[in-house]
Amino acid sequence: MKKKGMRSMKKVPYKIYLSEQEVPRHWYNMKAVMKNKPEPFLDPATLKPLPKEALKQILVSELVEQEYNSTDEYIEIPEGIRDFYRMTRPSPLIRAYYLEKELNTPAEIYYKFEGTNTSGSHKLNSAAAQVFYAKQQGLTKLTTETGAGQWGTALAMACAFYNLDLTVYMVKISARQKPYRKAVIETYGGKVIPSPSDTTEVGRKILEENPDTGGSLGCAISEALEVALQDENCRYVLGSVMDHVLLHQSIIGEETRIACEKYDIQPDVIIGCVGGGSNFGGLIAPFMGDKIQGKNNIHFIGVEPASCPTLTRGKFAYDFGDTGKMTPLIKMYTLGSGFIPSPNHAGGLRYHGMSPILSQLYHDGYFEARAVEQTKVFEAATTFARCEGILPAPESSHAIRVAIDEALKCKETGEKKTIIMGLTGTGYFDLTAYMSYNDGSMTDYIPTDEELEKGFESLPKV
Numbered sequence: 001m002k003k004k005g006m007r008s009m010k011k012v013p014y015k016i017y018l019s020e021q022e023v024p025r026h027w028y029n030m031k032a033v034m035k036n037k038p039e040p041f042l043d044p045a046t047l048k049p050l051p052k053e054a055l056k057q058i059l060v061s062e063l064v065e066q067e068y069n070s071t072d073e074y075i076e077i078p079e080g081i082r083d084f085y086r087m088t089r090p091s092p093l094i095r096a097y098y099l100e101k102e103l104n105t106p107a108e109i110y111y112k113f114e115g116t117n118t119s120g121s122h123k124l125n126s127a128a129a130q131v132f133y134a135k136q137q138g139l140t141k142l143t144t145e146t147g148a149g150q151w152g153t154a155l156a157m158a159c160a161f162y163n164l165d166l167t168v169y170m171v172k173i174s175a176r177q178k179p180y181r182k183a184v185i186e187t188y189g190g191k192v193i194p195s196p197s198d199t200t201e202v203g204r205k206i207l208e209e210n211p212d213t214g215g216s217l218g219c220a221i222s223e224a225l226e227v228a229l230q231d232e233n234c235r236y237v238l239g240s241v242m243d244h245v246l247l248h249q250s251i252i253g254e255e256t257r258i259a260c261e262k263y264d265i266q267p268d269v270i271i272g273c274v275g276g277g278s279n280f281g282g283l284i285a286p287f288m289g290d291k292i293q294g295k296n297n298i299h300f301i302g303v304e305p306a307s308c309p310t311l312t313r314g315k316f317a318y319d320f321g322d323t324g325k326m327t328p329l330i331k332m333y334t335l336g337s338g339f340i341p342s343p344n345h346a347g348g349l350r351y352h353g354m355s356p357i358l359s360q361l362y363h364d365g366y367f368e369a370r371a372v373e374q375t376k377v378f379e380a381a382t383t384f385a386r387c388e389g390i391l392p393a394p395e396s397s398h399a400i401r402v403a404i405d406e407a408l409k410c411k412e413t414g415e416k417k418t419i420i421m422g423l424t425g426t427g428y429f430d431l432t433a434y435m436s437y438n439d440g441s442m443t444d445y446i447p448t449d450e451e452l453e454k455g456f457e458s459l460p461k462v
């Protein structure tokens with residue numbers, strides 16, 4: 001038990017690293033304590049809840065078990081996965097002293113930095129787990145999609161470590177904008193196919209209808225799924241959205257919680273960017289678990305791009321996870337599986353749907369969502385890079401934007417809030433976007449209601 005007044009005696013270091021003894025040995029499953037659980041997946045043909053066994057045709061069996069687990073609050077991390085985490089974790093929780101000084105704010109700002117590994121993002125936390133379980137099942141191949149490229153890179157690293165074959169369908173526009181990502185994936189032994197491609201039926205169909213398309217995550221998912229379905233030694237894996245991915249990402253939140261307890265840091269606000277929701281869901285997991293049980297009153301903020309405003313302007317409805325309508329129906333916030341974001345949008349976070357766990361929590365009022373414009377995001381990224389030294393990923397910079405906004409509010413009100421944000425990765429492969437910000441050619445695009453309406457028209461009638 002900590003005595004009152006101890007707080008000021010333990011000075012918080014610039015970087016908090018946990019020792020090997022302190023690192024978490026379990027993931028945290030928020031679903032176990034959620035009052036309203038996410039709705040079940042539905043079979044699109046029958047509109048009945050989808051049995052586990054059907055999903056196991058497409059996905060790794062243990063991951064399906066985790067996906068359907070809404071009873072165990074703590075799930076042990078197997079030794080074989082901790083072997084991998086040992087190379088890349090723990091990640092540091094860093095006190096943004098220099099940013100605080102630059103902003104002249106009374107707020108304390110911390111960031112949990114997931115960009116210290118070669119893949120440059122948090123995606124490795126789930127990639128390692130997924131490939132480990134695939135290996136355990138005796139599978140030999142995996143397929144997946146990647147948008148900005150971080151997931152493909154992370155998965156290629158994990159497949160190299162556990163020795164599995166990997167084919168990555170990479171959104172065509174990203175493959176063009178980020179040739180170096182492709183090079184990294186190939187170096188780790190992964191095969192990269194720009195999507196839509198002529199290697200699958202669904203890809204050929206999309207190309208026929210729209211030959212010049214730059215692709216989308218939705219298309220790439222359909223292609224990767226099609227390939228996995230045709231080979232019994234192959235499964236499809238994905239890097240966000242699904243409950244089991246959030247579960248693996250809870251390692252971020254668990255480490256953060258332990259670091260906070262060690263130095264008696266009590267967060268008032270926790271901020272993360274949201275694409276499919278995995279890093280934000282993982283970062284907040286144990287804190288949200290406590291909030292649901294009435295043990296804290298932390299203000300959580302999920303930040304999304306104004307050009308792909310899934311939470312702030314989407315509908316809470318059953319939808320497909322992909323453009324080709326091959327996935328089960330998922331109850332989530334969505335812009336419609338037919339939504340294709342504006343091509344001027346630079347960095348990640350462009351998926352039409354959202355994690356079912358986060359969708360339910362958002363629907364029930366447990367956190368706030370904010371949409372921000374990309375020029376404002378890059379302005380924040382630049383400020384952050386110049387004072388904290390790290391070149392942040394554009395995705396992560398959505399969280400930086402709102403952390404800065406919150407810290408500036410504290411400056412006005414004099415409040416001494418403690419803010420924690422997730423800094424999900426580095427921006428070395430996003431220099432095209434930084435270049436367009438630097439030369440002033442970057443623009444903002446906010447879809448009109450009519451444009452969003454087109455996406456909503458693709459929603460299945462359930």
Ligand SMILES: *Cc1c(COP(=O)(O)O)cnc(C)c1O
Pocket residue numbers: 120121122123150151239240241273274275276277278279280348349393395396424425426
């Ligand atoms: C993939 C990615 C994201 C967004 O995905 P989530 O599942 O919402 O976390 C954010 N930041 C980085 C660096 C990423 O690679």
